[in-house]
Amino acid sequence: MYIKKILWAIAIIGLVIAGAFAYYVYSAMFEPNTAFNEEKVYITVPTNASYQEVRSQLEPLLKDIGTFDALASRKQYNTNLKAGRFVIKKGMGNNDIINSIRTKNIPLKLAFNNQNSLEDLAGRISSQIEADSSALLSAMRDSEFLKSNGFSEKTALGMYIPNSYEVFWNTSAEDFRDRMLKEYNRFWNDTRTNKAKAVQLSKNEVMALASIVHEESKKAAEQPRIAGVYMNRLRIGMPLQADPTLKFAAYKLPQYQNTVIKRVLNVHKEIDSPYNTYKNAGLPPGLIGMPDISAIDAVLDYEKHNYLYFAADPQKLGYHKFAKTLAQHNVNARAYQRYLSSQGINR
Template identity: 75%
Template sequence: MYIKKILWAIALIGLLICAYVAYFIYGAMFSPNTSFENETAYIYVPTNATYPEVRSQLEPLLDDIEAFDALANQKRYTTNLKAGRFAITKGMNNNDIINSIRSKNLPLKIAFNNQHSIADLAERISTQIEADSLSLLNAMTDEAFLTKNGFNKATALGMYLPNSYEFFWNTSAETFRDRMLTEYNRFWTETRKAQAKKLNLSPNEIITLASIVHEESKQADEQPRVAGVYLNRLRIGMPLQADPTLKFAAYQLPKYKNTIIRRVLNIHKEIDSPYNTYKNTGLPPGLIAMPDLSAINAVLKPETHSYLYFAADAKRIGYHKFAKTLGQHNNNARAYHSYLSSQGINK
């Protein structure tokens, strides 16, 4: 009888222990364990991250980090981390959190436009994905890649068409670059290639000219007319005489570093550079900035007209006055120069 009581007591204690363990496991797995007020929080797990690195991001977001640790260890998450961007929803339990950050890498939208160099673009992209600016710059300027795909360092920026794109946060520099090449090739449809051929220009030349058009006018409704002027000049062998190319050439010189040229002067026209389109005929070697898609399409579908000149319009800032003769143009230019002087803009 006494032994039976002992056995019952042992069994009862065992049941209590099992109940406690079950309660602990249930609480660790299925009880809500978030401490933030927003509906969703995100963590970013770097490539080759360690569990302590992930834990440091999770700790401010969870009520009970020790309970999470216990379950993460039991489910072997601590030794099997996945890189990426992951969401934690308010009210999630530890089990759901682990399932989310182990297998639900979320893509994000990245965007870029108006970058003035490959280095600027690399810096811009590095703020949006895991790859750092140096690895991006190295991938974008890799000579073997550029040569294989018909680019060089002067035209490399033209491969990156400004838009928004969906990527995983943990995208590598090479993966980003290769995806942009795919998007570039997709943009150059047979129709667009035929439009370029009709103008006797290659895709690289189209984008180079588009970069000048875009720097001259940010107005999408005016860009086809500006493109038409430059194409008319190219057709008759006249220098492009594009002021934005003079600024680009100047900014490559030490004396113009960290300066802003607001007014192109005769001294700038004497700069010895292949980008000086006052001294050299034809297109410069490459882009002077990243053009918007509107400027690229403006070059592919230019306005047909007889204008050879244009000057900024002081009465419609951002727009231009167009002229067919040098005399008309000089009158328009004088009016704008007078406006600049009245504003105290002398350099």
């Protein structure tokens, strides 16, 4: 009898211990372990991150980091991390958290528009994904990549069509660049390609002219008319005489660094640069900025008319007055110059 009582006691103690262990395991795996009030939060796990790096992000988000550590070790997450952007939802237990940050890399919406250079674009992209700006810029400027895909460093900015794109946070610099090439080729579908041929411009030339049109006007409704002016000038061999190209050329010079040119002057027209479209006929060798899609399509569907000139309209800022003759243009231009002077804008 005595032995039976001992065995029963041992069995009961075993059950209690097993139950306590089972409860601990259940708690560690399934009980809510989040300490934030938002519905969900995101963490980013860098490429080749250590468990300690991930743990430091998780610790302020969890009630009990110890139980998470124990389960992470048991499920071998601490030695098998995955890079990416992951979501943790309010009320998740450790098991669901580990499953989420191990396998469910969440894409993000990456967006860019109107970057004035590859440097600006690299900076903009690096603020949204893991790749840093120097790696992005190196990938964007890769000479073999550019040459094999019909670009040069002067035209490379035209490969990046401003829009929003779904990408993974841990996308590498090269993968981002290659993805943008695919988007560029998708953008240049048969319809746009045939329109470029119809207006007798290459894709790079369309992008260069669109960059000028975009700098001249942000009004999508007016861009086809401005594009028509430049197409008329190209057709008759008249210099484009585009003020935005003078600003672009000026900003490359030391004396114009960290300045804003609000008024184009005759001195700017004397700048020795292939981008000076007062001195050089035809299109500049590359883009002067990143055009909106509306400006690109404005070049492809430019308005047919007889205008050769346009000047900013002081009565309707943001828009322009168009002229067929130089005499009428001079009247319009003087009106705008008077407006600039009245506003104290002298340079």
